[in-house]
Amino acid sequence: MTGSADVPLPLIAPQAGPKKDRYEVVVIGGGAIGLAIAYELAKLGLTDVLVLDKDSLVKGATGRNGGGVRAQWTSTENIQLAQRSITAFKNFAAETGHNSFFRQGGYLFLTRSEPQMQALTKAAAFQNTHGVRTRVIALEEATRIVPGLHTGGCVGATFNPDDAVLFPWPLVWGWKEAAEKLGVEVLTFAHATGFEVSGSRITAVRTNRGTIGCTWVVNAAGAWSRDLARLVGLELPVKPERHEILVSEPLKPFLGPMLVDLSNGYYVNQDMRGELVGGLGTHTEESMEWHSSLEFAREFAKTTVRLLPRLGPVRVLRQWAGSYDKTPDAKPILGVAETGPINLVQANGFSGHGMMISPMVGRLTAQLIAGQKTDLDLRRFALERFSRGELEADPMVIG
Amino acid sequence: MVTAKEFLCRCEDITMDDCRGAIHEGYSCFEDLKRFLGVGTGPCQGKACVSACMRLVADERGLPIEAVDVMTFRPPVRPVSFATLAAPDQTGDRP
Numbered sequence A: 001m002t003g004s005a006d007v008p009l010p011l012i013a014p015q016a017g018p019k020k021d022r023y024e025v026v027v028i029g030g031g032a033i034g035l036a037i038a039y040e041l042a043k044l045g046l047t048d049v050l051v052l053d054k055d056s057l058v059k060g061a062t063g064r065n066g067g068g069v070r071a072q073w074t075s076t077e078n079i080q081l082a083q084r085s086i087t088a089f090k091n092f093a094a095e096t097g098h099n100s101f102f103r104q105g106g107y108l109f110l111t112r113s114e115p116q117m118q119a120l121t122k123a124a125a126f127q128n129t130h131g132v133r134t135r136v137i138a139l140e141e142a143t144r145i146v147p148g149l150h151t152g153g154c155v156g157a158t159f160n161p162d163d164a165v166l167f168p169w170p171l172v173w174g175w176k177e178a179a180e181k182l183g184v185e186v187l188t189f190a191h192a193t194g195f196e197v198s199g200s201r202i203t204a205v206r207t208n209r210g211t212i213g214c215t216w217v218v219n220a221a222g223a224w225s226r227d228l229a230r231l232v233g234l235e236l237p238v239k240p241e242r243h244e245i246l247v248s249e250p251l252k253p254f255l256g257p258m259l260v261d262l263s264n265g266y267y268v269n270q271d272m273r274g275e276l277v278g279g280l281g282t283h284t285e286e287s288m289e290w291h292s293s294l295e296f297a298r299e300f301a302k303t304t305v306r307l308l309p310r311l312g313p314v315r316v317l318r319q320w321a322g323s324y325d326k327t328p329d330a331k332p333i334l335g336v337a338e339t340g341p342i343n344l345v346q347a348n349g350f351s352g353h354g355m356m357i358s359p360m361v362g363r364l365t366a367q368l369i370a371g372q373k374t375d376l377d378l379r380r381f382a383l384e385r386f387s388r389g390e391l392e393a394d395p396m397v398i399g
Numbered sequence B: 001m002v003t004a005k006e007f008l009c010r011c012e013d014i015t016m017d018d019c020r021g022a023i024h025e026g027y028s029c030f031e032d033l034k035r036f037l038g039v040g041t042g043p044c045q046g047k048a049c050v051s052a053c054m055r056l057v058a059d060e061r062g063l064p065i066e067a068v069d070v071m072t073f074r075p076p077v078r079p080v081s082f083a084t085l086a087a088p089d090q091t092g093d094r095p
């Protein structure tokens, strides 16, 4: 038996504990990933599912992210996960009754280096073979797509009109309510603190709200997933990496695409509330501590006025930070690890792009648990790729 | 009968009734209301509405106000322009 001391339950938490003492599937983590998995399980008819989150919902990375959704990747895995998820996002409002403000304004990548431009050109051709409509565009066209854009110092750009942005908060509520309607239970302020193990199986999850029996356990604990796996002695190469982000006052709609400057990983988009939301690939560190820095705000502002000088007077309203769950090759860890309990399913290591692929991760994980053939081969996402050295990094990671 | 709308969060156009309804639907702590309705996310960043919303949560749930969670106040304290932030040799907003 492994575990730690109980975590006290605050008064503000829903006081009722789980309705039962045993579930077919216990999903640990109620972010986009955990809830997408629960919803997809329920759609496959597996409704004996409990989702646990140690906090109120939307406080992990899902509630802190930039809302970007794109298929402009350089690995088959990331492209396929993203492409199919884009299709799912289009149906999200109809399926759940929650508006995710999904808007396909494209992603526009700018580069300031010739070698990087060659890499982007190659990536675009590769994406085209997967049916992604990425084009290498002239800087004049970039200026037509983003009015007022200054491209001085840039050497080129790529654009995929089908990439998108959405507002992450309603995703969580939509999946939660849709899953609950189908019979799934979601319990907040429920902290998984250990596991009971018998032979090669986890038999129960220990929580501050009691011990809960299970047939399957899903580790969808985001940046906490490494700590959670350690409770059963499994080591995941997932590192929490702090990233900052900010939001401006709302403006009239003017910015169609997510605009990315690859020189410092700058990204900015305009959400459907009119606010500019954006971050940087710099000022990151391995940490679960989420302070906001003036240095970040200043570098973000400098890049903003360099690219879009007319935004100078626009004011920053709020900045915050969150952690990526980063793997060495920036691809997620999915499925059951060979060296861990045979009923512990991983769904973590999203390396800063988990929200955009959450519908597909939910589907694949649900198919695996339901014993169905998965739409994509999960072996490519196995933990074992790290020890076998079968790594192929995707250099298109930003932010 | 027409009842006047009582606003809880003016920046985001949220009424007391919107908030009450959400609390009873299960969005029952401050952080939930912030992320479900947007309470406290407008231009004043909650300065005008957070306490009222906490009071409402306490009343609707029969909890002491001390038990209600409060949102994390985040920088900047007042809105600061990109131009000010981007200006060289300046470390903050100077009115």
Ligand SMILES: Cc1cc2nc3c(=O)[nH]c(=O)nc-3n(C[C@H](O)[C@H](O)[C@H](O)COP(=O)(O)OP(=O)(O)OC[C@H]3O[C@@H](n4cnc5c(N)ncnc54)[C@H](O)[C@@H]3O)c2cc1C
Residues within 6 Å of the ligand: A028, A029, A030, A031, A032, A033, A034, A052, A053, A054, A055, A057, A058, A059, A060, A061, A062, A063, A064, A065, A066, A067, A068, A069, A190, A191, A192, A193, A220, A221, A222, A223, A224, A225, A228, A243, A244, A245, A279, A321, A322, A323, A324, A325, A347, A348, A350, A351, A352, A353, A354, A355, A356, A357, A399
């Ligand atoms: C600043 C920033 C910008 C980003 N931008 C983008 C973007 O533009 N596009 C994109 O697709 N992705 C982006 N991401 C990444 C994205 O947010 C994540 O990949 C995604 O939200 C992961 O979802 P999740 O459900 O795995 O994690 P989370 O949302 O973090 O959920 C994990 C949950 O597990 C819970 N938990 C942890 N441990 C326990 C335990 N022991 N017991 C119970 N519960 C537990 C936590 O409370 C948490 O709610 C960004 C991330 C950050 C930080």
Ligand code: FES
Residues within 6 Å of the ligand: B008, B009, B010, B011, B012, B039, B040, B041, B042, B043, B044, B045, B046, B047, B048, B049, B050
């Ligand atoms: S009144 Fe609620 S954010 Fe300003």
